[in-house]
Amino acid sequence: MYKKFIKKFFLNPIKSIINKYYKYIFFYYKFYKKIPLLKDNRFQCNWKDLHPCLSDATATTGFDFHYIYHTAWAIRQIKNFSPQKHIDIGSSLYFITALSAYIHVDFYDYRPVKITLSNLNSQKGDLLSLDFDSNSIESLSCMHVIEHIGLERYGDSFDPQGDIKAISELKRVVKSDGRLFIVVPMGEVSRIQYNAHRIYSYELFTSYFYEFKINKFSFINDSGNFIEFASPHDTYNQKYGCGCFELQKKS
Template sequence: MITKVKKIINYIIDYKNFWALSKYSTRFSINWRDRYPCLYDNSDTTPFDSHYIYHPAWAARAIIKIKPAVHVDISSTLHFCSILSAFVPVKFYDYRPADLKLSNLSSGSANILSLPFASNSVESLSCMHTAEHIGLGRYGDSLDPDGDLKAIAELKRVLAFEGNLLFVVPIGNKPKIMFNAHRIYTYKQIIEHFNDLELIEFALIPDYPSSDGIILDATEEMANKCTYGCGCFWFLKKISECK
């Protein structure tokens, strides 16, 4: 509380000093009624949400290696699909469609429990920080304790043979539901849920200090040290594994 009061006092002092410095300038108007206090941005480093900075960066680098003709994304962060569309045609789908208007990007409505694609038809697919929400009602979807498993089944159904899936969820040492925000999975759970696909890469955004930020080629042991980390799984649907 004391810190907040100090920040408000400093804001008022800064306002008065800035007004004094700019009162002879005609480039902008400055009025107290137009104030917009930003009190917490004076920090030593730029803060960011490590989950939502690192996992799209990881996925973009994976897609550069995949080089798909078209990439399909199911409900990942809009920053990812919008930036990726500058380099690869992207088709984005969400339960709540986004009114995005960019070249190389189409946006449509889809329910992850019943995707509008034929089986084995999508060659490059991503669903990141999404499945953990399905069935919790947070976004207006129906309550279903197994909603995430049904979503995973749909992703595997539509993925083409020799197709790539980028799948991201919270990872920790104990599986639990933080109702109605999200689920937290163990590494073992995800591997079991996708045991019919080949794991190409596992990257980890840990909730413990890491000099690498995101750990590439991470291990299950690293994942099990987390309480709320972010697991980035790159899967491949091999023909031989799906017979």
Template sequence: MFVACFQNDSEQTQLELERLTRKQTAMVGFYEEFKAFNYLLAEEGRSSISQEEQYPCLDDRTEQTGFDRHYIYHPAWAARVIAARNPEHHVDISSTLHFATILSAFVKVEFFDFRKAPLTLSNLTSNEADLTQLPFRSDAIKSLSCMHVIEHIGLGRYGDPIDIDGDKKAARELSRVLAPDGDLLVVVPVGRSRIQFNAHRIYSHEQVIEMFPDLILVEHALIPDGEAEDGLIENPDSKLISSQSYGCGCYVFSKR
């Protein structure tokens, strides 16, 4: 046990030293370029930049433009689903604000969150709502989304009450308010089933389906672990989904 702990500490120390070395090298390059830029300004007779106005950005020189796969691909998937259905009105519950705000350029959107978002845009309203007690009558909403949200409910992360069944209550409420022949877009982390308190839950494919017993699965997609070189995988089988560590499952349910 002592040897294993010593090895782990040694590896961690080495990684930290490598990180510091990279940062020091980047800072040296930053100061060289800062001086060169000021020299060019002086040659042009323009005011130099003071040290107080330095704003080092040392982590952006990558071979490719980096992005969060979950939060780039899943709103893009959802936008395509909604565009194909072309609803007159859409209700979103707590998904990323980028989705609701951009969607509102084309569709009237009502956005609800546990904590009100002070948004001011045409075609968009923003209000508070508790996902475990939605302020809508049953069978009321034809086009509904709740993406990368359910997995957090009841874990206290955003100031909501601790509730071990918060996600299940949220799923029941979404099912209740969905109109017959309406569409519900749900996105959750998928893979090896577990709870990582107080961040989120990860679900198997079967667990996702079980949360919506009164609805029918229309289509689904997976943003897999790793680089996801092929982007979204359409309608993957349950074994592939459940083999992920922290994949992103995108589901369309309907009420018939």
């Protein structure tokens, strides 16, 4: 009985802690041994400045498949379109800052961002009530945004139809023959993962854009593969892919 008590309440917890933190224990031991070499009169090297990064020694560099691919895709598509100016509603800051390197970008977000860069103008905007005339915008993007509208994730009000209202506003402001670059989570089945996002089927999402033709559809599947020239079939058997659309408003 005594041995079982010792094992359960002392040995097992200690073993668990060692298994969990052995990398850190080994790290601190190695650091102690290397202090004389690190102190070479160029830098200070103190225990208080330790900043262990123990999960970065991977065989390949990891990345977020959705955000790396869809932003690279959009920049290429907009470059090919070559508008005079581009307007973005709430997309990735990495996207708008990179895009502004070669084209003027007006960026609008419900939570405005304070970024100071040439060719980039940032303002507060409400996707449910855009302050633009109808049929006035040549080039517009809204990527990985509408799936969140009305689900309260970012402090917005609850509205189950928020995404449809946002889509209506985007469609309203694009001019004839203008382009709308839009990205949403996409899978075989339309579903809501409250309060994170909606996931659309290809058929449901495209049904909202009968006034537009699809110039290009690309897809990032569940395995992280980027399919530049995708078809609806590529979304089948997928749970959380990423659909990238270049849409052109019909005259």
